Amino acid sequence: MHIAIRNENRILIKKNYTTVNINDDNIVQYTGIYYKNVKNPPNMIEIKTTFIGIIVADRYEDRCVTGIYIKPLYVFYNDVWNKIVDYPPPENKYFLYPHLLVIDNKHYNYRPLYFLDSVEKSSVTQFEDITQTIMLEY
Numbered sequence: 001m002h003i004a005i006r007n008e009n010r011i012l013i014k015k016n017y018t019t020v021n022i023n024d025d026n027i028v029q030y031t032g033i034y035y036k037n038v039k040n041p042p043n044m045i046e047i048k049t050t051f052i053g054i055i056v057a058d059r060y061e062d063r064c065v066t067g068i069y070i071k072p073l074y075v076f077y078n079d080v081w082n083k084i085v086d087y088p089p090p091e092n093k094y095f096l097y098p099h100l101l102v103i104d105n106k107h108y109n110y111r112p113l114y115f116l117d118s119v120e121k122s123s124v125t126q127f128e129d130i131t132q133t134i135m136l137e138y
Helices: none
Strands: 002-006 009-013 019-021 027-038 043-061 064-077 080-084 099-102
Touching (some): 002 064, 027 064, 027 099, 043 099
Antiparallel strands (some): 002 009, 009 019, 027 043, 043 064, 064 080, 064 099
């Protein structure tokens, strides 16, 4: 799996040789982590689930794209799709959202997600009628 630039487009080439356009502002479906605070004992659990999000930027290292940042818009939680209603932008370099999806063989220090192969083209049109909402926790 790798990311290539073709005709000024950022393209994810998956292990099975399918491709997905991963330019900024594209809507994608992907596997990510929903971070949820629990009270007994007080800590944060990580729930692997499906998200719909918008690509906000790429991650460069050694002059090549090694990942993408995705702002989550919808999350599949408790067996239903939920609209995310309180997306706070990150305030420092260590953040949980937007998700950073990276190529499998790249190491990062803080919470990278190695689910880049799960990225698929999507649309928010099918989610516009969702009324169930959820808040992101930090």
